[in-house]
Amino acid sequence: MGATLLVFRREFAAYFATPVAAVFLVVFLALSAGLTFLMSGFFERGTADLTGFFFWHPWLFLVLMPAIAMRLWAEERRSGTIELLMTLPVQLWQIVVGKWLAAWAFAGLALLLTTPLWITVNVLGSPDNGVIISSYIGSWLMAGAFLALSAAISGLTKSQVLAFIAATAVSFIFVMAGFDLVISTVRSWAPNFIIDAVRSMSFLGHFQHITDGVLELPSIIFFVSLIVFSLWLNIRVIEVKKAA
Amino acid sequence: MGLVDAQDLYKRFGSLTAVDGISFKVERGEVVGFLGPNGAGKSTAMRIISGFLEPTSGQAWIDGHNSHTDAIAARRKLGYLPEGAPAYADMSVGAYLNFVAAMHGMSKRQAHDRLAELVEQVHLIDVWNQRIDSLSKGFKRRVGIAQALVHDPDVLILDEPTDGLDPNQKFEMRTLIRSIAPQKAIVISTHILEEVEAVCSRAIIIARGRMLADATPAELLAGAPQAGSIAVTVAVADPEPALQIIAREPGVARVVVADRINGVARLVIHTSTSRPSASGLVGALGRANIPADEVYLQRPTLDDVFRQITAGVREH
Numbered sequence: 180m181g182a183t184l185l186v187f188r189r190e191f192a193a194y195f196a197t198p199v200a201a202v203f204l205v206v207f208l209a210l211s212a213g214l215t216f217l218m219s220g221f222f223e224r225g226t227a228d229l230t231g232f233f234f235w236h237p238w239l240f241l242v243l244m245p246a247i248a249m250r251l252w253a254e255e256r257r258s259g260t261i262e263l264l265m266t267l268p269v270q271l272w273q274i275v276v277g278k279w280l281a282a283w284a285f286a287g288l289a290l291l292l293t294t295p296l297w298i299t300v301n302v303l304g305s306p307d308n309g310v311i312i313s314s315y316i317g318s319w320l321m322a323g324a325f326l327a328l329s330a331a332i333s334g335l336t337k338s339q340v341l342a343f344i345a346a347t348a349v350s351f352i353f354v355m356a357g358f359d360l361v362i363s364t365v366r367s368w369a370p371n372f373i374i375d376a377v378r379s380m381s382f383l384g385h386f387q388h389i390t391d392g393v394l395e396l397p398s399i400i401f402f403v404s405l406i407v408f409s410l411w412l413n414i415r416v417i418e419v420k421k422a423a
Numbered sequence: 424m425g426l427v428d429a430q431d432l433y434k435r436f437g438s439l440t441a442v443d444g445i446s447f448k449v450e451r452g453e454v455v456g457f458l459g460p461n462g463a464g465k466s467t468a469m470r471i472i473s474g475f476l477e478p479t480s481g482q483a484w485i486d487g488h489n490s491h492t493d494a495i496a497a498r499r500k501l502g503y504l505p506e507g508a509p510a511y512a513d514m515s516v517g518a519y520l521n522f523v524a525a526m527h528g529m530s531k532r533q534a535h536d537r538l539a540e541l542v543e544q545v546h547l548i549d550v551w552n553q554r555i556d557s558l559s560k561g562f563k564r565r566v567g568i569a570q571a572l573v574h575d576p577d578v579l580i581l582d583e584p585t586d587g588l589d590p591n592q593k594f595e596m597r598t599l600i601r602s603i604a605p606q607k608a609i610v611i612s613t614h615i616l617e618e619v620e621a622v623c624s625r626a627i628i629i630a631r632g633r634m635l636a637d638a639t640p641a642e643l644l645a646g647a648p649q650a651g652s653i654a655v656t657v658a659v660a661d662p663e664p665a666l667q668i669i670a671r672e673p674g675v676a677r678v679v680v681a682d683r684i685n686g687v688a689r690l691v692i693h694t695s696t697s698r699p700s701a702s703g704l705v706g707a708l709g710r711a712n713i714p715a716d717e718v719y720l721q722r723p724t725l726d727d728v729f730r731q732i733t734a735g736v737r738e739h
Contacts, residue, residue, distance in 0.1 A: 185525050189511070196513035196554075259509030263570065266473045266505075267526045268498040422477040423436075 182269035186277025187284070190251070194285050207243055207289045211235060212296065228306045232296055233314045233390045237354050237383050240325045245346035247285055248329030249339045251278045252417070256337035265421070275413045279323075279330050279406075286322040290315060310392055317389030320402040321382055325350055327409030334416040350382075357381030424487055425450045426500075426578050426608035427472065432481035434467050434632075441467040442478070443632035449608040451577070454600065456623035457612035458725075460733060464632035465612040466506045469582050472610070473503045485578050499527070502576035504584055508567030512556035516547055516566055519555060520573060527574040537573060544599065545569045560587040568596070572603070579609045585618060597622045616725035626725075630733045640725065647723035647731065653692040654681070655704060656716040662688035665713050672707055674699040687716065 194200040211232060219231025255261035264274060300306045329346035336342050355361045357378050365377050378384070385398035425448035434442040442464045449455050457465045470476040472483040474490035474497055483490045488497035511519055520541075524534035542548050545565045550558055555566060564587060571579060584600065585593045600609065600622050613619065619626045620640050628636040628643075636643060644650065657665050662680050669678045669692060676695040680688055692699065701718045708715045 182526055185522065189514070189522055193511070193513050258512065259505055259507050260511055262470065262473075262475050262505035263503070263509060263523075265475050266498055266501065266503045267523070268495045268528070269526055270495070421475070 182267075182273040183277040183280070186274050187280045190278050190281030191284055194247075194281070200285070203243070203246065204289055204292060207239070208292055210239055211293055214239075215296065226304070229296065229300060229311050229314065230390065232293070233318060233386075236318045237321065237386055240322055241350050241354055242347060243289075244286065244322055244325035245329040245332075245343045245350060247282050248279075248326045249333055249342040249346065251282060251330045252334040252413075253336050253339045253342040257339070265417075271414055271417060272410075275330075275410055275417070279327055279410060279413070282326045282330065283319075283323045286326060287319055290319055290322070310390070313392070314390045317386055317398070317402075320399065320406075321386050324353075324382070324402045324405045324409070327406045327413070328353070331409050331413035331416055334413055334420070353380060354382045357384040424448070424484065426486050427455075427580075427610060428484040429468070429472055430482050432468060432471055432483060433479045434464075434471060434476065435479045441632050442471065445481075445629070445632070445634050447627055447634070447637060449578075449610060451608050452605050453625060454604050454609045454611065454623045456619040456626045457610060457629060458616065458619060458626055458729060459612075459614065459629035461614060463629045465629055466582055467632075468629070469503075469580050469610065469612060470505075473501060473505075473580050474498060475503075475505070499574070500577050502571035502574070502579045504567045504571045504579075504581040506582040507586075508564045510555045510563065510566050510570065513554065515552050515554055516558070516562075517551045519566065520569055523570050524573045529574065534573075537575070538569075541569050541572055545572075546595070561589065561592045564588055564592075564596070568599070577607055579603075579607055579611075581609065581611045583613055584611055585613070585615065593618075616729055619725055628729065628732050635732050643725060643728045644723050647728045650723050651694055651698070652721045653694065653699070653701075653704075653718065654721050655690045655692065655708075655718050656687050657690065657708065657713055658687050658716055659713055660686065662690060664711060665690060665708060668707050668711055668713070669699075669704060672699045672703055673697065691721065 214235040215229075215232040219234060252261070255264060265271075297311055300311075301308070328349055329342070332346040332349060333339075333342040335345070352361060358381075362374060362378060365374055369377075379401070385401050388395040388398045427447075427449035429448075430446050432442050432445045433440065445464075445468050447455070457468065459465050467476065471478045471481075472485070472490060474483075474485075474494050477491055485497040486500040488500065490497040490501075511522075514522065517538075520538055521534055524538065529537065542551065545568055547562070547565055547569060550562050555563065558566065564584065568581070568584060571581065581600075585596045588596060597618065600611065603609075604622075611618075611622070623640060626636070626638065626640055626643060627634055638646075655665075655669065659665060662683070665688070666678055666680070669675055669690060674694055674697040675692050677693040679691055679693075681691040682689050704718055705715045
């Protein structure tokens with residue numbers, strides 16, 4: 180069996196070795212349902228769709244994905260198991276990808292557990308299920324990008340708390356990239372193409388494109404390339420720390 | 424080229440030089456003890472050889488494979504127990520060892536057979552299904568050893584394999600290391616000196632990242648200042664007359680009062696080429712009515728050697 184799969188299985192099982200996984204899933208479900216029904220006015224809107232549900236995902240993920248990914252490397256450093264892992268005869272990329280896949284699968288499970296909501300809207304009315312499917316896929320891809328970023332940051336420290344805070348801060352910048360808050364700090368000194376580049380990094384913008392309707396190719400490419408880049412960054416972080 | 428070959432290893436962390444020019448070789452059948460005070464650079468040197476850390480300069484080879492540029496091949500030959508015997512706390516012993524075996528590319532069948540053997544050897548059968556975080560220190564250390572032995576590697580690097588074990592467990596661990604030693608090249612680090620005498624065929628003393636000695640335990644002991652000296656204890660208030668009597672005996676180069684405890688003085692005789700006889704010493708003292716309580720040959724300990732060699736090289 181490939182090392183990537185072995186690492187994936189170990190990491191995925193590790194989520195369930197403590198009550199943390201259960202707590203996390205409950206918190207995610209409670210928050211996403213609570214926000215959908217209370218804040219988005221699910222019933223008052225009178226339309227059977229999940230717009231009000233997906234609307235909150237970037238904000239939920241901003242905190243919850245760093246929480247899933249924070250232990251991936253920081254815990255290995257704290258406990259010293261990183262020395263074991265890094266002296267096993269496998270390639271570093273296999274470990275990095277295996278770990279990220281485990282976190283991504285866990286996020287996928289959390290999303291999967293929200294499908295009763297999907298069933299509900301189908302019972303209540305006739306939503307555009309194509310939009311919902313593409314929104315789910317988009318949401319999972321966005322989760323993957325958050326996780327890959329957070330995993331790379333987790334590789335920098337042996338403190339899970341520090342990893343969480345730093346990953347949330349970086350994720351916040353990505354979420355807000357299209358907003359004036361971020362743009363205005365760039366506008367004063369940067370040429371237009373950089374401002375455009377920064378704006379195009381916005382998670383919120385890309386995710387909205389996806390939830391608005393069809394799975395938009397540029398937005399999918401954006402999330403996928405960010406995942407690939409972050410995984411590469413993760414490998415570099417571990418390699419650089421090794422030589423430090 | 425030995426199974427382990429370290430050449431001119433240096434490692435700097437900022438302004439601190441943790442490893443300062445370490446070179447040595449280990450052949451099959453050798454057990455080399457890395458000795459040094461805490462913070463001497465033992466663990467850092469082992470991390471470099473295992474490939475976990477990159478050296479600032481220098482090279483390390485495991486069975487001819489560079490542990491940095493040919494890392495995967497080197498790691499296949501290597502069993503490594505990092506400092507503190509870390510293991511995945513959330514896994515059971517069985518799941519953990521199977522994971523390590525699979526990461527070494529062993530099939531389920533191979534892993535099963537090998538682990539059955541290993542569990543006997545390291546006595547893990549009783550805790551096979553227990554979570555690692557529920558184990559005692561002794562069992563955790565054994566899990567660490569088992570993990571290093573899973574793939575039956577030619578080279579073992581064990582960082583403090585007996586740290587935290589009780590005397591019985593230490594004895595077992597040393598017996599285990601001795602039993603596997605003939606087929607392997609083993610490097611263990613320790614600051615317990617009796618361990619070196621118990622299991623090592625060679626000792627390398629390190630302080631402040633530098634190698635201060637590389638010799639067999641017997642050679643180290645022979646070089647000790649206490650080697651061959653004789654101690655005489657006399658129960659007298661004033662040891663001065665006894666000193667004068669002993670100084671006149673043949674073979675005595677120098678005699679000093681080493682300590683005085685509860686009215687008993689211990690006199691240490693440094694001998695010249697010949698050695699005074701015990702009966703001669705007791706007789707001479709007896710004629711002056713000074714009863715000698717004990718006469719014994721002082722056996723230098725590695726502690727003495729270690730203190731002498733590392734004296735002046737202070738810890739970080």
